[in-house]
Amino acid sequence: MNQHTQLWTDLGLDVPLHEKLVDSLGARYGEIIMSQKNRPRGMGYFDEAVHESHGGRIQEIVDAKRQGAKMIGTFCIYVPDELILAANAIPVALCGGTAFSIPYAEKMFPRDICPLVKSTLGLAFSKTCPFAPIKDMAVGETTCDAKKKTWDILSQRVNFHVIEIPQKKTEQGKSLWLQEVRAFRDRIEKLTGNTIEYGVLKDKIRLMNRKRLLLKQLNELRMLPEPPISGKDALVVMQVALFDEPERFCTKLEVLIHELQERVKNNVSPFTPGAARFLVAGSPSVMGNWKVHHIVETSGGAVVCDESCTGTRYFEHLVDEGGGTVDEQIEALAERYFSIDCSCFTPNTERIDHIVELVKNYHVDAVVQYILQYCHTYNIEAVRVSGALKKAGIPSIVIETDYGEEDEGQLRTRIEALLESVKG
C-alpha cells in the first residue's frame, strides 16, 4: 500500500485505478527519463516532484487549504498566476499528458478532439486526478474550440470561470483582454474573500518573474555547443513548473543551474559531441508526455529548445515591476500575458519570426513541428512556419500525433531521416 492511499481514499479517488495510473506513469518515467545516462544530480528534486505530484504535493495543498488557502486549477499559460497567488490561492495546471485516461473521456466526448483535452477530462471522469476534488475553482480560456465547449460541460458540475482570449492583437483586443484580467481579479477576490493588495501582488509578480528568469537561464545553457542537460530533462523541469510550489521550485532550479554551470566548465554533456540540434515547436508536452523528445534523443539528436507552452512561451517576457498601484500592476500583467504568441491569434506573424530567431540563437540544425492531433491552429500555422524555415534554409518536418505509441515506428523513421538529412 502506498503511503498516500489514505489521502486518495479520503479524496474519493478510484484508488485501485489510480494506482494503475501511477504505476504506468512511474514505469514510463523510469524507462524514458531515469534511464538516461549522465543526468545532473540536481534533477533528483524534479524526479521526486514528478513522483510526488499525486502524493506529497496533494498533501501539501490539502494542508494549505486547512490554513485557509484555495486551490485553482488552470489549463493554459494565459491565466495570470500572480493574481491567484496574491489572493492566497494555489494555481495548478491540470493538463493531462497520458494516454491512460483517454478512454474514460471518450465515453462521453467525441473521439476526434485533441488528446490533451481528452486526457485531462479522462483523469477527472475516472476519479484518478487528485487535484479535481481539492480545487475550489477551475479557470478555462478560449484558445480553441475543443476547450471552449468542454468548459460548457464542466461548468455544470464544477465552480468554473472562463477568461476570454481575444483573437486579434488590436487595440480592441488589448482592451478586451485588460477587462478580462480585471474580471478575473474580481472573481478570485470573491472566491477567496481576500482583497488583492499592492504589496502582496508586487511580491508575487517578483516571484513569477524570478521563476521566468531562472527558466530562461536554464534554457540559455542549452544554447551552448554542448548543452549540459538533455531535452527530456529540461522538459521535465518545465512540466514540474506547472504544478509545483513556486518558491521552492525556484530554489531547486537555482541549485540545478549552478550544477549545470559547473558541468559546462568541465565539458560534461549528456549528448555525444556534434549531435544534431533540434528545436521542437508547436503544441505543449505536459506531464506524462515525453514522446517526441524521447524519439529524437534516442535517435542520436539533441532537443535544445522548446517553442511551446512547455517551453519559451511560458517563460519569455517579464511583467513590468514598476506599477505604482494595483491598477497599474494589473495593466502590466495584462501586457505581459498578451505578448504570448499562441496560434489562436490571427495573424500571428510574431510567432513565425520568433521561431526563426530561436533557430539562430540556439544554433538549431533541424525543426520538428510537433502538433497534437486535432490542434487545428498549430497544424494550419505549420504551413507558414515551414515556409519561413525553408526560406531560412533549415530542414524541418511536421508531425501530427496523439499520446498513443502505435505510430512510434513511423515517427522514428521520419525523425531519423531528418537527422540523416542534417548530417548529409
Place this chain on the structure above:
Amino acid sequence: MSVHTKSAIGIDIGSRMTKIVRICGGTVTDAEMFDTGHNPLVELSAVMRGLNGDIVVATGYGRKLVQAPFSCGAVTEIKACARGARHLCPDCDSVIDIGGQDTKAIELGKNGGFGRFEMNDRCAAGTGRFLEVMASALGYTIENFGEEALSADMPVHVNSMCTVFAESEVVSLIMRGEDRRRIALGLHMATVRRVAAMASRITVGGRILFAGGVANNPGIGALLRDELSCELVVPERPEFVVALGAALIGLQGV
C-alpha cells in the same frame, strides 16, 4: 579491395515484404523477396546464408531488428530510397514510393542525398495495403487490379479514403449494382488524389521516379502521371529501389 570488386547487400524489411539486393561493383547480382510475416529473421537468415557481401546495410521498419544479428548498419528507408532512385534515374527531381503501409514523397538532392520529404502518418489510406483490401473486396487479385480499373469506361466516385470506411462504401456500391471495374477505377483515382496531394508539397512537375510495390500497378502509374502532369519513370522491379539504395550506401558509404 577496389569499389569494382567490393560487394554489398541491402536488406529492406518493409511492413509487408522483405527485399534483399546484392550488388558487386555497379551490378545487381541477386534480388530476393519474401513476405515479412511475423518472424522475418528466420527466412532472412536462410537467404543471407546463400549470399556473401563485404558489407550489409539494413533499412525499413525492421532495420533495428536485424542490426545485431547481421552486424550491419541501418539507415532510414527515406535515405535509402533517395539513393536508389538517384542511381536508377540520374536526372530525376523527386521520388514517390508507395509501399505496403507507407507512402512517401522525397525531394532528391545532389549526390544521392535528399531534401524535404513527406510521409503518411498512421493511416493506411493511399498505400499498398489499401489497394490490397479493395482488390479483395471486388474479387480481383492485386496483380490484375490496375488493368481492370483502366479498362473501365468511367469511374464511380469513391469518397472515403479510410481503409475501413472505403470497404463499406465499396460494398454498398456493389449492392447498388455498379460495375466493379468502374468502382476499381474510382478507388484508383481516390488513391492517386491522396498521393498527389502529398507529393505536391514536395515537387511540382519535373521528372519523378515511382518506386515501391504499388508502382507495379499500371493504373496508379497512369493516373498519377495525369494528375501530376509530370514525367513519371517506373523502373524495372520498383519494389527493390529501397533495398538497392541500402546496398549502394553500403558500397559507397553514407
